[in-house]
Amino acid sequence: MMTPFGAAAVRQDVIPLPPLDPDPGSVAYFDTETTGLAGGTGTYVFAAAVATPIDCGLRVAQVFLPEPGMESAFLHALREELEPARGVATFNGGSFDLPVLRTRWVMARMPGEFSHAAHVDLLTLVRALYRHRLETCTLRYVEQRVLGYERDDPLPSALVPDAYFDFLRAGSLDLLEAALEHNRLDVISLVHLHSRLLRRLQGADVDMDADDWLALGRHRWRRGARADGWRALRNATAFAKGEAAATAGLLITRGLVRRGSIQAADTLLDWLEASARQDVRVSVARARLLEWRRREPELALAVVEDAQRRMPEVADDLEHRRARLRRKVELRRGDGLRRGRDGRQRDVRQVQLEAPILDGTA
Known part of the structure; x- marks a missing residue:
């Protein structure tokens, strides 16, 4: 894919998928793979997958960074993939993916800002709606407990950065392909997870207690x-x-x-x-x-x-x-008795004051 900053490595495919119920609308689901989890200026984003529901299924586009010098083209291509959507959905993207991308945008001296549509973080929804049922809220565990399937992951998350470093050092493609497949499976899971969360938000799950x-x-x-x-x-x-x-x-x-x-x-x-x-x-x-x-x-x-x-x-x-x-009740009863005695005394005095007048008029 050609960009104003040079060529960007992008591949895409379409996955057959039945219509989602409920339909999330025009939402782009994306997930990134980085060289580390620390964030900051030293962390690069080397792969990003963007999944967009279409009429015939799910379109999945993956943007890859073959070398750090092509970062500007990589970031431009990623923003082009996200731009048509009316919403963007991630898993912990509000705390990690998006801040890292904004940092890389600045470090690459890209014009303007890394803009995107309204963002929904599915991790926030999972914590709000399923925290009482989950021991941990990692995507892998959520897949098992909420979506009901266990992924046969080609590469553990902890080894994904090493796969990219091996590619940069020696051009090794085996682990890199496994890392990209890991990224692809992550973003497909987000599509199904969002649909499930929307159903829960509508109160449409039949097994809710x-x-x-x-x-x-x-x-x-x-x-x-x-x-x-x-x-x-x-x-x-x-x-x-x-x-x-x-x-x-x-x-x-x-x-x-x-x-x-x-x-x-x-x-x-x-x-x-x-x-x-x-x-x-x-x-x-x-x-x-x-x-x-x-x-x-x-x-x-x-x-x-x-x-x-x-x-x-x-x-x-x-x-x-x-x-x-008990003290309050006793005080109230005591006040009632005193008010009763005071009332009777006032009645007696009133009679004493009025009696001579009545006698005089008689």
């Missing part, structure tokens, strides 16, 4: 999609049992309180307390709501004492709250 709905609700809420987040949290709460359902219910309760829907929040907490009998967080939340929002310390005290009976292992932790509520 309370933990999954809770993770989805938190993510959508933080991203500003409040209605979708609220709906996902309700679905998590509907499972009734387990820590995730209780957590989702507590998040909904917090939102109801902020809206001023105190009665609705109390009703939900009452239902949660009956369902999650061994979750002390629900009892504490309801006691706080009754004490501070509804101004009913007697009911709050009853909730705390009931929680102590149900969960003796946390009874000591609740004792300070129970003692404080």
Whole structure:
């Protein structure tokens, strides 16, 4: 491929692929291979794969850097591959691939900036939606646990830089081809992973449990999609049992309180307390709501004492709250008695003051 900076090594092929559901639209998926993971000015990008869904499948283009002196042509060709897309998707690209490419763009004295369309980092989505299910979020592990297949990788990731150095020193192509195939498989995985993540974001996975709905609700809420987040949290709460359902219910309760829907929040907490009998967080939340929002310390005290009976292992932790509520209840009762006596005394004085007037008018 000819560029204004000379020839660039580019190869491409088309992989048959059924239509993606849901369709991600015009997105370019890309992954890079570098001479190291440290970043900075000494790290070169020597290969990049760009996958773009098309009508008949998946178009995969690979740009290769045969020697460091051809870096300008390499970077220009890579940007040309990314430019037509309306979006760019990577795996940890926001923290590594894109910063390294911007650095190389500056070091190669390229005009302007390394521009690209709106970027989505699939690693961020994986962590938000699947962290509770994954021991680690490496792409290889995500392929196994989320996509359900184990790759027969021709070359481990740790050996990819060595393959390029061997090529530069001795022109060895065997390991280099394995490194390029590794890069190609990475970017194909991103296409399938993005489709799976979009389905999870829509709540369309049939096997989602309370933990999954809770993770989805938190993510959508933080991203500003409040209605979708609220709906996902309700679905998590509907499972009734387990820590995730209780957590989702507590998040909904917090939102109801902020809206001023105190009665609705109390009703939900009452239902949660009956369902999650061994979750002390629900009892504490309801006691706080009754004490501070509804101004009913007697009911709050009853909730705390009931929680102590149900969960003796946390009874000591609740004792300070129970003692404080008991003092508040006793003070309120004492104030009520004093107000009652003061009221009766005022009634007697009023009668004494009014009696002579009544007698005089008679």
